Amino acid sequence: MTAVPVTEGPLRRLGLALADGWTVARRDLIHWANQPMTVVFGVLFPVMITLAFGYLFGGAVDVPAGADYFAFLMPGMYGMTMLFGLGSTMVAVATDASRGVTDRFRSLPMAPSAVLVGRAVADLLHSVLVLAGMLACGLAVGWRPATLSGALGAAGLLLLLRFALLWAGIYLGLVTRDPGAVTAVQTLEFPIGFLSNAFVAPSTMPGWLGAVAEWNPLSSTVAAARELFGNPGWGGDSWIARNAVPMAVVWPLVITAVFFVLAVRRHQRLDR
Amino acid sequence: MHRLSAIVARGLRRTYGGTTALDGIDLDVRPGTVRGLLGPNGAGKTTAVRILTTLLRPTGGRAEVAGFDVVTHPRQVRRSIGLVGQHAAVDEQLTGRQNLELFGRLSRLGAKAARARAAELLERVGLDHAGPVSAYSGGMRRRLDLAAGLILAPSVLFLDEPTTGLDPRSRADLWRAVRELAAGGTTVLLTTQYLEEADQLADRITVVDAGRVVAEGTPGELKARLGGERLVVVVRDAERLAQAAAIVGRATSAAPEVDQDTRRVSAGVGTEGVRVLTAALTALSEAGIEAEDVTLRRPTLDEVFLDLTGGDAR
Structure with a gap:
């Protein structure tokens, strides 16, 4: 036995770390292949909620003359779908932590970052899949984006929000280490979604509640998506409502800055 | 420190807030031997294993595994060890083969070698025809977990209460596997609450209680102290x-x-x-x-x- 440590160059280490991250992400892709129905239901769930809202409640919501409620609802539901991702990231992280899988990874000579990188890549890929399913659902119920470039920009902003929530999910999953605790967060997803411009105009809410809804990061992403898709919006004269597109970039960056640091620190300190 | 030891610990301490889980433990485990860490729940056995496998930092003392310091050279330690914890730490949604390939790739074996190693280990633990892990029995899970701990053909294997909750037959299977590994030169440190298990498997037993070593010796020596x-x-x-x-x-x-x-x-x-x-x-x-x-x-x-x-x- 020799105590001479093996040294690797920084570039080689980065390459190995990325390969490890992909290996961890690939695990989720194998899950999908093993249990395709789970993926199908993952896509069907927001689709069903969309249809329920559109056809059951849609008639009761006042929309500007000539507009269809689905034109308002779809960008809101795309945003909601990104929000639902918070819970799924948390479940995945908490399950691995509680079952000892995270410890197994940490006892292997792999790059420690791969656990987080793999989770991020896998969840983003999953969200791309679910968003694609939702866009298809939108097209089926008559929703239409105005331009392709605008649609791509809107999809990019939606996934940027998902990317930000990913780190919040990783952090919360590592802190709770309990898949059961996720139920609490998932229960909050709908109220957070309702307290935004996703379903109804904030101007129809009581004054202070409307302001909270307008400053909800989800509202900025949804309003920006409506703008870029060329769909009708709720309008609004407030600063936050008029600056939806830049704020749809700023909010996710702020969330990422906070939770990325918290998640990485938490992961690095699992040995403390 | 002892260059001839596969595991060395000197005054290993660990506190959580105000509670002391490990209160200064010394260990010297010679290569190729089986050491039993025997003690009741809460004695500090798992804490010791977590420190020695680099999952947890000690708050005092130091430890070397396979010649490397667990705090300053964790990566080198990880290349030399296998860990089989209290939970079957495997992915439920994968098959046994997919699990072992995943851990093999993450142990940097390369895709091809990981596949070959997975097939070899599955056959060795008798799971080569088993399906998804979600349908495994407790004993099968534990065998897969053991196989996962053996991916790198580790020189030092840690088994944390490996037979807790197993039926007698699965337990006998696991005991046989441990004996085979030891015969092949692997150093094994296993924790257990069962005197019989330590007696059956260990060359030497370290008895821990409340974070301290209270006795150490061969099973025969310890039994002699108790009058048999x-x-x-x-x-x-x-x-x-x-x-x-x-x-x-x-x-x-x-x-x-x-x-x-x-x-x-x-x-x-x-x-x-x-x-x-x-x-x-x-x-x-x-x-x-x-x-x-x-x-x-x-x-x-x-x-x-x-x-x-x-x-x-x-």
Whole structure:
């Protein structure tokens, strides 16, 4: 036995770390292949909620003359779908932590970052899949984006929000280490979604509640998506409502800055 | 530190907030031997394993595994160890093969070698035809977990309570696997709450209690300290108790204890339990004395601890 440590160059280490991250992400892709129905239901769930809202409640919501409620609802539901991702990231992280899988990874000579990188890549890929399913659902119920470039920009902003929530999910999953605790967060997803411009105009809410809804990061992403898709919006004269597109970039960056640091620190300190 | 040791610990300490889980533990495990870390729940066994496998930092002391410091060279330690924890730390949604390939790739074996190693290990633990892990029994999960710990053919293998919750057959399978590994030169550190398990597998046993080492020795040495097993005979006819006591005394070469009320004769048998039991039964039967009950009682873990911790009530 020799105590001479093996040294690797920084570039080689980065390459190995990325390969490890992909290996961890690939695990989720194998899950999908093993249990395709789970993926199908993952896509069907927001689709069903969309249809329920559109056809059951849609008639009761006042929309500007000539507009269809689905034109308002779809960008809101795309945003909601990104929000639902918070819970799924948390479940995945908490399950691995509680079952000892995270410890197994940490006892292997792999790059420690791969656990987080793999989770991020896998969840983003999953969200791309679910968003694609939702866009298809939108097209089926008559929703239409105005331009392709605008649609791509809107999809990019939606996934940027998902990317930000990913780190919040990783952090919360590592802190709770309990898949059961996720139920609490998932229960909050709908109220957070309702307290935004996703379903109804904030101007129809009581004054202070409307302001909270307008400053909800989800509202900025949804309003920006409506703008870029060329769909009708709720309008609004407030600063936050008029600056939806830049704020749809700023909010996710702020969330990422906070939770990325918290998640990485938490992961690095699992040995403390 | 000892260059000849596969595992070395000096004054290893770990506190969580105000609680002390490990209160200064020393270990020296020679390569190719099996060390049992024996102790009750909360003795600090798992904390020790977590520190030695780089999952947890010690708050004091130091440790080397396979020649590398666990705090300053964790990566080198991880290349030399395998860990089989208390939970079957495997992915439920993958098959056994997919699990082992995943861990093999993450151990940097490369895709092809990881595949080959997975196939080899699955066959070795008898899971080569098993499906998704979600349909595995507890014993199968534990075998897969063991296989996952063996991916890198580790020189030091850590088993944290590997047979807790297993049925007797799965436990026997696991014991056999540990013996094979040790015979192949792997150093094994296993924690257990079961005296019998440590007795069966370990070359040396370290008894821990409340974060400290309270005794260390070979199973024989520890048993000798406890006086070994006792033969207990319950005689049907109270009038023949004295005669039975004499027979038991001759068979065990020890002064028997006699309890008139329960018609019970008992005596220590050292390490010769079965031979003495057979001799005593034959002699009793030849004398026409009918025994209502005959037992060869091993000291329980409680008795080990009561003895080793100076009879402190726990």
